[in-house]
Amino acid sequence: MTTDLNVPAGTDLVLLAGEWFPEPTVPADRGEIVTVVAVYQREIGGRVWVRGHVCKRADPPDCGTGSCFEHQVLTSAIRANVAGAR
Secondary structure (H helix, E strand, O other), rough: OOOOOOOOOOEEEEEEEEEEOOOOEEEEOEEEEOOOOOOOOOOOEEEEEEEEEOOOOOOOOOOOOOOOOEEEEEHHHHHHHHOOOO
């Protein structure tokens, strides 16, 4: 299913433990702040892929790569961020 999420590059997402998945079936046990590079529009099981940075968020980021975070994130968590709930 395609989502209607519109998350501009550079947006910071505050993700809580359990809202993102370091492994496809394993929810994270810690929160993370991710600076968005891209949020994919294809939703699978209530999640979308997010690419971004969790390193020191400078311009350019200190990780020196195109992204250092690429994981599935609950669509509801992204919506909460976009709505200003975080």
